[in-house]
Amino acid sequence: MLSSRLVQFRSMCLPVVLCSRHKRNIHVGKQLRCRSKPELYDVVVCGGGMVGTAMAAALGHEPMFEGKRVLLLEAGPKQNYNEPLPEKFFNRTCSLNAGAVSLLRSFGAWENILNARCQEVKRMQIWDACSDSIITFNHDSLENLAYVAENNVILAGILKQLDAAGDRVHVKYGATVKDYKLPGGQSFDTEQSKYACVQLESGEEIRAKLMIGADGFKSMLRSAANIPTISWNYNHVGVVASLRLAEPTENNVAWQRFLKTGPIALLPLSNEYCNLIWSTTPEESKHLMMLPAESFVDAVNHAFWSDEHKNSAAQYTNRLFDGLLTRLGLEGSSSQQLPPTIIEVDKGSRAMFPLSLSHATQYVRSRVALVGDAAHRVHPMAGQGVNLGFGDVALLRDLLVSVVYEGKDVGSLGHLLKYETQRQRHVVVSMASVDGLYRLYGTDVTPVVLLRSLGLQATNALRPLKEKMIQFAAN
Template structure:
């Protein structure tokens, strides 16, 4: 009996050693630790085309992963290397990071830089319809052990990511990179091996790699190079952003969003006296809002938040009946609502606008190529999910790639690439379609559709498991 136990134990140890040896061998085929980037003469294991928040986070995640620490990684960042300075006034471009993104940033030691600077937690959320009394609200204590989201300035988050990325030894960064062309990898006959890709720069330099990752935004050249079909359309809307000063100091941990007939207007908390505006509206109104004097702009914004819009009496009667019925059966009726803050003025020169659109790449991968972030998907900002979907790509891509190499498979083995595509599309596509459907449903003021969406919102707000399911999907 003792002999059998010893034999079994030795077999397990030998199996583990064999697996580790395969993993080390697979990595050594790609590169040798401590060789130094300069010895590669343009040859890398992974090239990330495009920086930004998603591309830089991916480079940081790959570089810090213990299994991937031997890989030589090149990040081609189109923007120059700018010096960051934290200013007293908040930037007008912010992101709402969900708990899953926070966990990713914490694992990379990025979050501590954000916390030491500034961020604002979102503990409550209230969304309501301007054409009826329908409302839905979320409280972090009802659904999570964490806050619903965190509002962080784009520039601050980018700086925090770059701070950690600069410490990663196996990642080389080329700033101001201008890519001229790609020569993509091809699968060799009767083999999973790929020939490798080449990236040709405008200055004549050429880099080669086994795995090319496109993190180059909605107009991705990498996506175009692999010939992926891209489903896209522009909404007849622009997103107007600004930094707002509130009329009164508040705890300000609530995100507010009101659906107007022309699009949603949202206030995201920054601190006790300031909020960030994201106002989705028509091109014509957006242009007018940008031209208005500050006082008139503030008046227009307060009207958007408080004004009583024309309503259908039949819709009001039906929603009132549904509210009464919900109260009778002991469910939340939405009657207990908070009032949004009033805006006093806006920060100087903080108004800007950008076009809104939808985009979905039917393929996230090709032989030796993968797409992440806006290169693979683009959504309306009404749910604050765009960048979180990209960070989800980073998390899953890094984990799958590490598991692949640890299993002894090649860097470009199709099994993990296909699994990455399947895993991310199962999460991203339903989210994109749901956000697009909400946009379309709330940009019409036809009484039958207003009634339909209002009752749907009331019932959703009343049923806790449904709200929990929505929040669970939005925060992972």
């Protein structure tokens, strides 16, 4: 009796102790694990992209999570962030808003990114190919509107902080997920069914009180949780490239022009370089990818400068409206700055990727929460993609902290639903407005062009409205 109890006790306790203390001592851990119950973590984050790594690092640096067990699963190998940055810019970038910056700052990653490479955006100019209407956003008094940083730089900055969290976050690289076993909703829990369980290709099983899906827009955890998505394809492709300016300038303006085929944007990378995000039809994108370098540069310059799609009726009305606004004492059309001229495209920096929009109808289930693209994928037009993901991380982290301070089980549905409600309230509006803008500008029918240019002008003139927009975009 006594000896059988001892055996039970050993099989329950030993692996836990060994695995947590000597996590990197895989041989010892594995042997024991095979004979015992799967390890139980408080939080397992699936997916080591920017958002997933930020989730793990944020929890790892959270004082309230001291003593909690957090694991990050990443299918790929570990990235070496200590290598010096290549001189050439990476072609995938994000524009980080104030909310994203404050999240990254909260666990120290922001300093890493600032020290590595990023460019501040002080002004944003959005205009239309069919008329002269224009809207500009400036942050006169407050800090910068946004920062443009390369995805790899952002990830490296977060990874460095993840490592700085030390033993508080375990990381498994090369961990391909085979299957998830999730608790069955309302029914009575048993020891096997209570927690979420992930099976790796290696055969290892890991249990989690809360499984966070940061595994991208094709999220496997989302499918395992049977969470449906609403999605549609824009039948559009994003073309990206690193572009060199004709001459170095104080490059701190983000430029976006709505063309008939889709928006084209230039984000500042340095005083000499810009990142191009050109959303267009599949045919045109193929054409753009095939073009010789010089012709590609010409095409970009043409897209920003061309007057060929101007709609005379809209322009005439714009001028009248502008006069009216000025008489009303509003600021009328902002002085339009001219976008910089491009002279060269970095060799090998041109790339294309399909654009789509998808939204999970639910972000949570019992013991499951989705963050980032697993929950919502937007058109990269407004640089919102990763900002929404970092917004998820910030809210979920704050919520989990308060949950821990109330002694609650981190994975119970009650508080996860709060996360879902609060995030969807924000994300759905963002997605709808990005998608709406996209559709609004995807046409050259005169009444629509007229309305949208008047709308843009009016919005530009109304300071409080603009400030509200900046605030919303910042969170």
